[in-house]
Amino acid sequence: MPDAHKPGDRVFRPRRIKRFRLRRVLGVPGLFSAGYGDVGSSIYYALGIVAIVALGATPIALAAAGVIYIFNALTYAEGGAMIPEAGGSASFARHGINDLVGFIAGWALMLSYIATMALSAYTIPPYLSHFWPVLNEPAVNTVVSMGIIGFLMLINVLGVRESTGVNIFFIVMDIATQITIVVLGVVLILAVNPGMLVQHMFGQGNWPSTPNLVLGIAIAALCFTGVETVSQLAEETRRPAERIPQAYVLMIVAVLVLFAGISIVALTAMTPQALGDPVNGWARDPVAGIAANLPSQLLRGIFEPLVAVLAASILLTASNAGLLGISRLTFNLSSHKQLPATFGRVHRVFRTPYVAIILFCGIAVLLLVPGITSPGFFTQLGALYVFGSLLCFALAHAAILSLRIRKPETPRPFKLGLNIKFRGADLPLTAILGLLATTGVWIVVIITEPFSRWAGIGWMAGGLIIYFFYRLWRKHPRPPSEEWEVRPEKRK
């Protein structure tokens, strides 16, 4: 033991200046697998929902949505690299426009997360009906999906450790299976009879009316899941300035190739009526429909159970990702004084935001209630997701444009090209087109889908009431300043 300190000796103990440092570990593979976990899962239900309205024009609707997807991903790449925070579009809007618009984006994003969670849970039983046919009954389907949400609620309140390795394994298996199905479908179905695709797309009664085609493009926005997920993980990413744009580019390629391939193969293997029938057809489990229509008994024997297991696991992961997204976002909004702190309260023992988890799981379960009697109800859930997500995307585009005008000096590690000069600011053309397209599609959904119109507007109105009353109660005139922000020096 060393000698004791002598009288007069002073011990200098520097205090920790910052309370903690964030240890970021995510790289491009981690970001891509998280984002693809969502996009890959949406293939398992989006195809069927789009086919219900767009019939033979399903691939066209998905292609048009794919173009909007590119605009969205590019905008999020600039925003995520510039503002690596957990809030996604809510953070962009808060920094780019103001606190209220940031809240609107965040609240709309919550709605889309709840709808994703409900939709993913609702489509698990139809895939598992390959093993237990009773799961295809609407009432059983709905009750089981409510049970799945209850199970996810429980494990998330308890904070059970998630196995990243298992998630990545399922995602790799999922991509491999989807590619295999596309290749087999092209070789064994499309190449053998290419006229079948033309017949199913343009044959009598297969091409939709123009309003339905427009609605189909709007509903195809369901495949936009995953864009927000990557942005939400920005704060956990090592060197986000480089890796977030790289992950988005990878996702754009994967989404476009797989959605194009699977939609073409599905429409060759099935009539649009069979693909879009939620009761006796494959609308609730379209990829299972492709597997069931493969021309060889051996291939059907392999792919039918494989698709059932993979789809169920990926959809379960996606449903859980939706729940995690909501709880993080709630905490983020409450820590920026946009929601009462009660919403983001953390459990003393489990260290999880249990109020947000229980509350939003409860809302998701309530959303599923009409499914007990109406098997086609999940189309309306899809439209509700589109209502929330398109509002977020429109506000994200607006925020990126606003940031270009209001804070041109802020460092942008990834800056979009193709700019138009406006009042001295460089405005990216893709963000302008993205804003116009997402706003246009959002308006179409509001006009044509009464359920999502009233449920969505009701949700937003409820959120705004909470926001205004909370702000009034707090008398909080200015939001707290942000550490990341680089403020340009004032010119004298």
Next chain:
Amino acid sequence: MSDNMEFKKILVPVAGSPEDEGAMRLACRLAKKDKGKIWAVSVVAVKRALPLDAEIDSEIHQSENVLDRVETVAEEEDCEVETDILQARDAGPAIVDEAVERGADIILMGFSYKRRFGQYSLGHVVPFVLKNSPCPVILYQQ
């Protein structure tokens, strides 16, 4: 073990276990021998349902207390230590990444005797560090 092995940079992850004190004393003696430097880190594992930058005061206070205790031990050993709190999703990858970033020559970890399902268990952090560490690891158990 080669004779010219030097431990100039020692990383000591601490978790509030009784073994932290012994691990820190051992680190101080190794550091004194080679005139090395010690970093003690405490990792706050943030659940995935919360943002990584969520400030959970009780957890941070707990980590601060743990680090204060090891600073006291280092003072008693007449040794300088730099301390830090890390927020991460998982302690294992955070410790390994910290060792890589700081170019640590050795990781010195204390860990307690634990049983899980009736079997002696190292938990999940120690095996991860042993498997992925870029440098030698010393485990200290009393």
